[in-house]
C-alpha cells in the first residue's frame with residue numbers, strides 16, 4: 001500500500017542529506033542551522049520562512065493543472081472574516097494623504113461568461129509594510145475586504161497604493177536572508193486576491209505594478225504574475241484593472 005506522507009517525507013530527507021553531503025556540512029554548521037530554525041519557531045516565523053522558500057513551488061505545480069488565470073503565492077498574511085466592502089477598503093487616518101488606487105475588473109468563466117456574486121478577498125500592506133490583523137496591532141478591518149462581483153461579473157473598490165514591500169526583517173527570517181545569505185528581504189509592491197465563486201475552483205493571485213524593480217528579484221521567488229498592471233491613472237488615482245478567468249470545478 002502506498003503511503004504518500006511516508007514517500008514525500010523520505011524524499012525530503014534524502015534530498016536534504018544529499019545537500020549536506022555535497023557541501024560537507026560540519027557538525028557545528030548543522031547545529032547552527034537547526035538552532036536558527038528553533039529561533040525562527042520561537043519568533044513565530046515558521047509560516048513566513050516556509051512561504052518565502054516553498055509557496056512558489058506549490059503554485060507552480062497548481063498552475064500546471066489550472067485553466068484560466070494562473071495562481072500566485074498566497075503568503076502568510078491572509079486573514080479570514082475580513083469585512084464586506086463596497087466602495088473602499090478602510091484606510092487609517094495616518095495614511096489618508098497617501099496616493100490612491102482603484103481596483104477594478106471583471107470575473108469571468110473560461111468562455112468569457114460573467115461570474116456574478118463571486119467574492120474577492122483582497123488584502124495589501126500598509127505604506128510602512130505591515131499587514132493589518134498581523135503586525136503592530138493594526139485592526140484587521142484595514143486594507144482588507146470582501147468585494148462581491150455584480151451581475152456582469154464586474155467589481156470595483158478603492159484603497160491606497162501599495163509600495164515595494166519588505167517582509168518582516170527584524171527577526172530570524174530577515175537575518176537569514178540579509179545577514180547570512182547576503183541577499184535582501186524585498187518583494188515587489190503587490191495586491192493579494194482570493195476569489196471564491198460557486199462551481200469554480202478558488203483562485204489565489206496577486207497583481208504587480210509594471211516596472212517594479214523587485215518583480216524579477218523577489219525574495220519570495222514569486223515568479224511574477226500574469227497581472228502586471230501598466231501605469232494608468234484617472235486623475236491622481238492609479239487604476240489597477242485586473243480581469244480574472246476562473247476554472248470550473
Ligand code: MBD
Pocket residue numbers: 048051052073074075076077165167187220
Ligand atoms: C508577504 O506579504 C507575501 O506576500 C509573501 C508571499 C511572503 C511574505 C510576505
Ligand code: FE
Pocket residue numbers: 075077190192
Ligand atoms: Fe503580501
